[in-house]
Amino acid sequence: MSKRGIPFGVLAEFENPADLMDAAAAVRRAGYRQFDTYSPFPIHGMDDAMGLKPSKLGWIVLIHGILGLIGGIALQVWSMDIAYPVHISGKPYLNFPAFVPVTFAIIILLSAFGVFMGMFFLNNLPRLHNPLFHSDRIAKATDDGFLLCIEATDPVFSEERTTLFLKEIGATFTETIPLEAPDKSPGTETGTVK
Secondary structure (H helix, E strand, O other), X not given: OOOOOOEXXXXXXXXXXXXXXXXXXXXXXXXXOOEEEEOOOOOOOHHHHHOOOOOOHHHHHHHHHHHHHHHHHHHHHHHXXXXXXXXXXXXXXXXXXXXXXXXXXXXXXXXXXXXXXXXXXXXXXXXXXXXXXXXXXXXXXXXXXXXXXXXXXXXXXXXXXXXXXXXXXXXXXXXXXXXXXXXXXXXXXXXXXX
């Protein structure tokens, strides 16, 4: 079954960062939850305007760090006290100050793995293709464009109402993004200018 006629969402462009932040807050107040903003630089306060919760990445790193702490101490206690007990110069078997360098290294190693794998998990990676790349406008987000996309998976989404709503809140350009690549025959234009 072809997904060519199924929309991924509606992409809208705004004049400047303030308009984009106001639009994100308006979209959130209107009940939309599946939307994202794109800009060439971070915009302070955008997380609050979008209603984003704090990232879970810190908790993932903390859990991996605790596992590294427990694993590092357990490895050394097992190897020095249980598997290969060697009594050296009257020092105790459980010499915790000597365990610090190895334990610290394992904490850092597992925390780094936690950051790497956590970012992959939280960002839904690997994602080999994003339907937003069907639009030529998305490239402006790396230079001078301030864009907002409401996805079709949102329960409030309706292509016509969503497009009209985005124009009402100040979008200078709106475009329906298809789930699959559109036919690139000459003379076809999918976007609308306000």
